Amino acid sequence: MENRINTLFSEKQQGLLSVYFTAGYPNxxxxxxxxxxxxxxxxxxxxxxxxxxxxxxxxxxxxQSSDIAIRNGMxxxxxxxxxxxxRQKTQxxxxxxxxxxxxxxxxxxxxxxxxxxxxxxxxxxxxxxLADYVREYKQLFEENNLSKVFLVTxxxxxxxxREIDSHTxxxxxxxxxxxxxxxxxxxxVVNTDYFGRVAGMKLRNPGMIGFGIHxxxxxxxxxxHARGAIIGSAFIKAxxxxxxxxQNIASFIQRIRN
Amino acid sequence: xxxxxxxxxxxxxxxxxxxxxxLYPNVEELRQNYxxxxxxxxxxxxxxxxxxxxxGRPTPLYFAKRLSEKYNTNIYLKREDLNHTGAHKINxxxxxxxxAKRLGKKRIIAETGAGQHGVATATxxxxxxxxxxxxxGEVDIERQAPNVARMKMLGATVVPATSGSKxxxxxxxxxxxxxxxxPEDTYYIIGSVVGPHPYPDMVARFQSVISEEMMAQLSExxxxxxxxxxxxxxxxxSNAAGAFYHYLDRPEVKLVAVEAAGLGIDSGExxxxxxxxxxxxxxxxxxxxxxxxxxxxxxPYSISAGLDxxxxxxxxxxxxxxxxxxxxxxxxxxxxxxxxxxTRLEGIIPALESAHALAALGRIGAGPDEVVVxxxxxxxxxxxxxxxxxxxxxxx
Ligand SMILES: Cc1ncc(COP(=O)(O)O)c(C=O)c1O
Numbered sequence: 001m002e003n004r005i006n007t008l009f010s011e012k013q014q015g016l017l018s019v020y021f022t023a024g025y026p027n028x029x030x031x032x033x034x035x036x037x038x039x040x041x042x043x044x045x046x047x048x049x050x051x052x053x054x055x056x057x058x059x060x061x062x063x064q065s066s067d068i069a070i071r072n073g074m075x076x077x078x079x080x081x082x083x084x085x086x087r088q089k090t091q092x093x094x095x096x097x098x099x100x101x102x103x104x105x106x107x108x109x110x111x112x113x114x115x116x117x118x119x120x121x122x123x124x125x126x127x128x129x130l131a132d133y134v135r136e137y138k139q140l141f142e143e144n145n146l147s148k149v150f151l152v153t154x155x156x157x158x159x160x161x162r163e164i165d166s167h168t169x170x171x172x173x174x175x176x177x178x179x180x181x182x183x184x185x186x187x188x189v190v191n192t193d194y195f196g197r198v199a200g201m202k203l204r205n206p207g208m209i210g211f212g213i214h215x216x217x218x219x220x221x222x223x224x225h226a227r228g229a230i231i232g233s234a235f236i237k238a239x240x241x242x243x244x245x246x247q248n249i250a251s252f253i254q255r256i257r258n
Numbered sequence: 259x260x261x262x263x264x265x266x267x268x269x270x271x272x273x274x275x276x277x278x279x280x281l282y283p284n285v286e287e288l289r290q291n292y293x294x295x296x297x298x299x300x301x302x303x304x305x306x307x308x309x310x311x312x313x314g315r316p317t318p319l320y321f322a323k324r325l326s327e328k329y330n331t332n333i334y335l336k337r338e339d340l341n342h343t344g345a346h347k348i349n350x351x352x353x354x355x356x357x358a359k360r361l362g363k364k365r366i367i368a369e370t371g372a373g374q375h376g377v378a379t380a381t382x383x384x385x386x387x388x389x390x391x392x393x394x395g396e397v398d399i400e401r402q403a404p405n406v407a408r409m410k411m412l413g414a415t416v417v418p419a420t421s422g423s424k425x426x427x428x429x430x431x432x433x434x435x436x437x438x439x440x441p442e443d444t445y446y447i448i449g450s451v452v453g454p455h456p457y458p459d460m461v462a463r464f465q466s467v468i469s470e471e472m473m474a475q476l477s478e479x480x481x482x483x484x485x486x487x488x489x490x491x492x493x494x495x496s497n498a499a500g501a502f503y504h505y506l507d508r509p510e511v512k513l514v515a516v517e518a519a520g521l522g523i524d525s526g527e528x529x530x531x532x533x534x535x536x537x538x539x540x541x542x543x544x545x546x547x548x549x550x551x552x553x554x555x556x557x558p559y560s561i562s563a564g565l566d567x568x569x570x571x572x573x574x575x576x577x578x579x580x581x582x583x584x585x586x587x588x589x590x591x592x593x594x595x596x597x598x599x600x601t602r603l604e605g606i607i608p609a610l611e612s613a614h615a616l617a618a619l620g621r622i623g624a625g626p627d628e629v630v631v632x633x634x635x636x637x638x639x640x641x642x643x644x645x646x647x648x649x650x651x652x653x654x
Contacts, residue, residue, distance in 0.1 A: 053422070053554040054540065056434050057278040063421060075552040100276055101539040102553030126278040127539065151279040155441050160282070178280055178441040 003121045004093035005147050005170045008044060009206045009227065016228025017219070017256065018045035018208060019235050020097065022065040023082070024074025025051070026239055031082045032089070033245055039092045041253040044228065047124065048083075050076055050098030057126045059182035061233035076106045080114050087119035095122035095149065108137060112144040122147035122170050130160075134167055151175050154194040158201065165203040172203060174226060176211045182233025183212050195225035219256050231256065261506040261573070261582060267455025268544075270580065272572035275454035277542045280438040284446075285542075287361065289456045295360045296353075296463065308352045309467065312385070313342045315349075317468075319475035319631070324603040331624035334485070335606070335634045336472055338497065343408075345609065345636030346465060346497045348378040351447055353464035355382040358445035365389045365444045369433040371398055371426030371493065372564035372611060373405025374636055375449030380414035390414040393432040395425040398563045404640045423557035426493070426567045430541050450494025451571035454542030458499075458571050465500025472631060473504055486628040489514040490635065491614040492585075493529075493564045495571035497635035502583070512584060515574060516618045518560035519587035529558035530587040531570040532578045540569040546578065561590035561644070562610040564636075588617040594648055597638065609636035610644065 008016070019038050023031045031048065038046055051066035051074050058066070079096075086094070096115060103111050103125060115123065123146050128137070133148060141148050147170025152161050155178060165172060177183070177191055198207060209222040210230030222229035238252035239245070267273050267289070275285055295301055309315040317337045326333045338346035351368075358366060366388050370376030376392040383390035392409055396418045399406050409416050419428040430452075437446045451458040451465075473483040488505060490498035492515045505511040520528035528534060531546050538547035540555060548556040548568035560566040570578075577583035588596075593610060596617035601607045608616060612635045624630045638645065646652050 054427070054431055056431060056541075057280065057438065059435070067421075070554055077552075099539075101547070101549070101555075104538065105549070105551065105553035127276045127542070129275060129277070132274070132276075153280050153283075153441070155283045156279060157283070175280060179439050180435050183439065 003145050003147060004091060005045065005121045008093050009171065012044060014227065015223045016044045016208065018047060018228060018230040019043050020047040020049055020230060020232035021235060021239065022049040022051050022062060022069050023079050024069030024072045025065040025236070026068070028072040028074060029082065030245060031079065032086060034249070035086065035092070035094070036090060037246055037249040038253070039090050041250055042257070043092070043253060045093045045095065047095045047097045047230065047232070048079070050079060050096055050102060052099040052102055055099060057180055059180040059233060061182040061236050065236045076102055076111070080118055083118045093121045094119070095124055096120055097124040100125050100128045109140055112140050112146060115146055116144035120146065122149050124149045124173065126151055130164060130167065138167065149173050152198070153178055154191055161198065161201060161203070165205055168205055171206045171208045171227070173230070174198060174207050174209045176209050176213070176222070179211055181211055192225065199225065216256055216258060259507060261577065263455065263459040263573070269573045269576035272543070272545050272575040273455055273458060274544050275542055276539045276544060277454045278438065280441065281434070281454070284437065284441060285454050291361065292357065292456050292460050295357055301356060301360065304356055305353055309349070313348050313352060314340065315467065316471040316475070317341060319472060319479065321479065322604050325600065328603065329619050329624065330626050332629045333619065334479070334629065334631045336468060336501065336631055338468065338633060338635050339606070339608065339612070339637035343374070343378050343381050344639060345374040345378065346468065346500060347375040347449060348381065349467055349500065350449065350461050350464040350496060351375070351378040351382045354447040354460070355386050355388070358388070358447070359386060361445060363443060363445035365391070365440065366447055367391045367393070367433050367436050367444055368447045368449060369393045369426065369429040370449060371395070371429065371566060372562070372609065373398065373402040373409070373640060374564065376414070376416070377405050377408045377412070379447050379449070380409045380412035383414065384412045391417060391436065393417050393419050393429040393436070395419045395423070395429045397424040398426065398429070401644065402563050402640050403643070425563065427555065427558070434541065450496040451499045451573055452494040452541055452543060452569060458543065458573055461496050462499040462503060462573060465496050466503035468497070468500035468633065469502065469504040472501070476629070476631070480629055484508060484511050485631045487512045487514055487622055487624055487630040488633065489516065489615045489618055489622065489630060490633040491516045491565060491611050492570060492574055493567050493611060494569070495574040497633050499571065499573055501631070501633040506582070513577065513582060514618060514622055515577065515583045515585050516614045517585060517587045518562055518565035518614055519589045520559040520561070522589055523587060527559035529560040529566050529568065531568065532585040533587060535569070543572050545569050545572045545575040562593065562614065564609070564611040565614060586618045586621050588614040592617040597645060598649060606634070607638035608634055609638050610641045612636055
């Protein structure tokens with residue numbers, strides 16, 4: 001069974017834009033509005049962040065949005081409740097991204113079933129190790145038609161990239177440089193050796209580049225090396241601007257695309 | 259070794275390496291090499307030399323006569339407070355800095371709570387001429403100021419952690435993020451038996467010198483190489499892991515792990531993970547964790563910065579669940595009373611962390627013919643400002 005992520009990649013070859021935001025930020029009930037606005041502005045794929053108190057792979061921007069979202073009352077049950085009719089409103093591919101602990105407390109099996117029920121297409125859990133996924137959860141994810149997206153970095157050895165590629169379906173999330181999210185250490189997207197190396201491996205799955213993508217320049221560069229790019233922290237910062245959600249989202253996406 | 263780590267990095271169901279892919283190459287490099295490196299003769303030779311001549315080991319096992327009279331049993335103190343830098347933490351940092359050098363790393367990072375691990379890391383970095391960055395919660399920078407001064411004196415950079423409760427958990431988050439951002443040249447010296455496999459096992463092995471010495475010292479002093487009780491405080495659990503290590507598979511030895519109850523178990527201001535926690539994932543390890551129903555980590559509290567942590571090492575989670583160890587918890591007030599008691603009975607000022615272990619003496623029910631070893635993990639110099647304040651000795 002194809003899911004919406006696979007359909008997207010088979011229909012659109014280049015310049016895909018995926019946007020991450022933290023559910024429950026800036027306000028508890030913005031989730032559906034943000035998804036619909038992003039779609040309206042031509043975003044191809046959306047990663048909905050499930051906030052966690054101790055997000056190890058995230059920089060200050062996503063840490064803060066997560067803290068605020070948790071304080072606003074965001075939880076996994078709340079998020080599912082907000083998303084329960086989402087498929088009557090949009091067919092954009094949706095990925096839930098978060099850390100393992102809250103999902104574990106909710107129950108991994110229950111989580112996967114619920115994802116399938118509301119129409120989620122993929123999951124990213126950066127701290128769920130590949131080996132554990134393959135041993136304990138892969139079947140469960142596949143039964144629920146969920147893509148499990150894994151990260152690779154410039155330091156990931158070729159053999160491991162191949163292993164990850166063989167166990168995933170959807171796309172390979174290429175972390176642009178070794179960093180937490182939102183890093184503007186300048187290394188983002190100049191890592192052409194690494195991008196070239198991964199491209200040369202001819203993986204089964206398409207690649208998307210993320211971490212540090214924040215403007216039209218970095219987006220365009222990333223798109224030269226992969227099928228598209230993922231933007232998180234820069235979008236969260238845009239949401240914090242004065243003005244309505246609609247305005248902030250429209251002007252941000254416009255700046256990225258043009 | 260029933261209670262040792264298994265080949266997949268688990269203690270029963272606890273442990274593992276739940277880390278983002280960015281950390282995988284470094285953790286994997288360590289996993290593949292740590293045992294091999296630790297067994298190399300020149301590694302061992304250098305480690306043993308440093309432990310003896312630099313750290314000052316073996317530390318004494320002292321029969322605390324007046325304390326024993328008070329509790330009507332036979333109490334020995336394992337004097338980790340007499341180590342160079344004043345706590346057990348340096349047993350581990352000496353070992354790990356040698357490990358970092360063998361792996362060719364140039365830059366050392368660490369987290370610290372009480373500042374003892376930070377000082378011990380800064381110390382070995384000065385010794386080995388390595389760059390040293392220590393993450394420390396803002397609250398702890400305040401309450402353990404003498405150790406911040408020592409780290410600076412030793413040439414380390416102390417970076418405040420300003421998120422969450424601004425304590426040990428948050429310092430650990432920042433250290434892990436630093437490691438993610440510096441994957442090539444950096445080695446993370448974790449200060450307790452926490453974090454992803456192989457850290458809990460490696461740190462426990464470096465600390466196991468504590469119980470190794472105890473066995474020889476007890477043989478000499480009591481005619482048998484084991485006590486009836488070993489008592490140690492547990493933050494992440496490294497001093498306890500070291501004190502328990504060689505007795506884990508000897509059921510005749512009762513292992514007593516003492517956690518910080520803070521203002522009391524039911525007060526909402528506590529760090530007693532075994533009572534308040536449930537299975538979860540923190541800092542790359544599956545273990546017991548204080549958390550909300552939704553899986554958000556709860557901010558812990560203890561007067562003792564070294565015990566103010568919402569998790570516990572996976573080895574201890576397993577010792578708790580399997581009932582191999584007895585877990586006790588001690589409030590701030592009880593710990594402070596134990597500080598005063600040891601100071602006035604034996605002329606030894608303990609660290610606040612170690613005082614939690616001492617305060618459990620009245621709770622274990624050791625008999626007049628039994629032998630109790632308390633691991634005196636550190637000295638109280640860093641806590642003097644708190645003591646003077648709490649015991650109203652400032653004006654006198
Ligand atoms: C003197 C002393 N004892 C105990 C601890 C707690 O750590 P662990 O449980 O790893 O021994 C600390 C931590 O800072 C400490 O400084």
